[in-house]
Amino acid sequence: MTRFWLVKIVRTLLTLWFVLTFAFIVLRTSGDPVVALLGADARPDEVAQFRSQWGLDRPLYEQYARYIAQMATGQFGISYRDGRQVIDIIAERVPWTLLLGLVAYLIAALVGIPAGILAALKRGSTLDRLIMTFAVFGFALPNFFLGILMILLFSLTLQWLPSSGTGTIWHFLMPAITLGTFTAGTLARFTRSAMLEVLDRLYMRAAAAKGVPHWKRILLHALPNAAIPIVTIIGLNLGQLIAGAIVVETVFAWPGVGRLLVTAVSSRDLAVVQALVLVIAATMVVANLLVDLLYGLLDPRIRVAR
């Protein structure tokens, strides 16, 4: 068991190092931050002063060594854009993205899982086909398209909901629905197929033969057994949620990490981009670890095998 966790931790650290190095190389080789930050008309002496101030005039290996040392001590550096501590900038934004992500996940789970169960139970019916059609729409519809469509419908035409920003609970609705729709669609489809597989199992027939009520059979026997693929999808979809947040936060002017990433990349604010890449990578790694842990909790056979 200890070895299992040691391997996991080493693998996690290697993944994070690889991500950090990759981000460093890509950002340094794909463009010069000076033009993006100082503008097209910056004077040569202004450019030189900027490079010297931020150490961009140093050899690449020196910049890399300093960067890794900084990261190892938990220092994310200072933003080129506004001179603030990167950690403060990110800390300001994370709660907004977390909140939006949680609401979106909640919507996705509350809609997607019951819809998938219902479709499985009514397999082959019109209801099944209807649910699956909506599920396909859900994950096929690009976020930006759905978001704009909702703004035009609910803000511009019907004037029911605020078009952008934060402030009230109503501000959550459109971004959360837009962000959650993809996951809801995916969950519905996976829940359906997982449930269908479980519903045909012998223990389900045995439970029915023993006279266990229908709802009990579904909730206590079928659903826990179908949970592993659903949990996997929820874990994997975290990446999709972060990618979706980049688009959704831009469309709805939501002050989260996704929008920060867009502005930081477009202005080549290297310190912020690097820190965000690390945060996102760490989130993904932790999510995968949690999924692994959940496997063990959900299925004792996996626990024993370890």
Added chain:
Amino acid sequence: MFTRRDIGKLVIGAGAVSLATPFKLASAQDRPTLTIAVDNLWQNMATINGISTTSRRIFPNFYDGLVDRDYINDENGLILAPKLATSWEQNGNVWSFELRQGVLFHDGTEMTAEDAAFTLSADRLWGPKPFEPRGKTFTDGFKRVEATGKYTFEIETERPDPYIPGKLTGYMGLVVPKKYYLEKGVDGFGQAPVGTGPYKVTTFRSGEVMVLDAFDDYWDGAPPAKQVIWKIVPEFSGRMAGLVSGEFDFIVNIPTDQEATLEGYDKVKLIRATASNYPAFAFNTRPDPEDNPLVDANLRYAMVQAIDMDTIVQALFGEATFHPAVPFNFPEYGRFYDPALKPLLPYDPVKAKELVQKSGYDGRPLRWHITRQFYPNYEAAAEIMIEQWREVGINVQAIVLDNFELVYRRPFHLMNMSMSTDFIPGDPYQPLWLDWGPTASRSTASWKTWDPTEKFIELGNIFERQTEFEARKKAYQDLSAEWQRVTPGYYMWKSVYNWAHRDDIEWKPRADGEMRMFGDYLKLS
């Protein structure tokens, strides 16, 4: 294929009823809050390091300049008006300024000549290692800036410069509080700026919002709004929906093809104004790449004569703007402007074909680097121009790139650019000499597109020294003629800014893009 905008139009077509509620301006205590949805906010609001189109629109609401341009009484803003400086006079190389008394900064300290002199000082703008190095661009010839009394200061230049008051209408004339600035440093100041303007900055999160509260101790009286919120809404649909539904009072940057849609809504007013800026393209006139056919001026002339820009501008903008047929002969230059002047290289495809032949151009593709969606309608115009060039035998490929950093990467033959014209109000100094002269980035940067000719430099030095109008006009015409002889670029049209606001607001735009939420520029009913 449907685009986002097409889909938007379809849904909008369903119709909408505006819920915009006109607010009442009952008393100073009952002043309204204005919310302005903008596409972006610059990351730094220091007066020089923060130079950008997006900050310029906000600056005058919390900074005051020493001298102002009066766009109320002159559409070109050629009248200079007192602002923080109440009077000024020139004595040879020295300009003396007298400051308004009793003006307070937002931190409660009084503005004095120490602050004004520091604002324009070598330490801050033009010394060997200034706080805001871009200041050097605006302070050419500065020798001494000194407070001579509590409310008087002097600027001494290397040679007589009659344009100092005009230059002080721009960014460098925005006065900052010396003590606070030095305490905070440039970056800190740029995040929490303090000026003497009618509103004070209370919140600034560069990727999100800027909140300005009324500064009731403003020397020119309390401003009309209690608060002005500048909120970033990157997506146009969001800005439009917010304006129509009454969430926002103003929006900026309306795509040209969405103007008609927006105008279709009740209680919304669309405003356009031509800006002091001209989108253009530069020819790479240098042998870099080595086999660059544009080194031959005949090919450049041919390319200019092949473009029917009047028709292109009419098709893309209607009557909203125009193509300046003669470079640098711009209407905003008042007495310098001559509407009767004829272009040296008019539209003439037959002549263009002859020039192509004369140049020996072999048909190899010419790379035109264009920044994606940076100038409205630029890509659309480029498509038409490429076809017009193809008709005379010139093969141009538009390479649309995401940012200027990529645009500047060689090799390229043409490059998009734009040039502002208002550094000295009513004078062609900026576009002709400041932006094309030997110290301009266009002549010095790694991506430079031309080497100014000896004659251009000689004529430019003469132009720079002329202070009498007739002599300066003659020098300007000579310099312009030399530029046209070389033809290192092509000016396409005068930029158009657009805004929309609730129709119960009366607001006057300015050609410099400033959005003044006070004074004679804004009337709230």
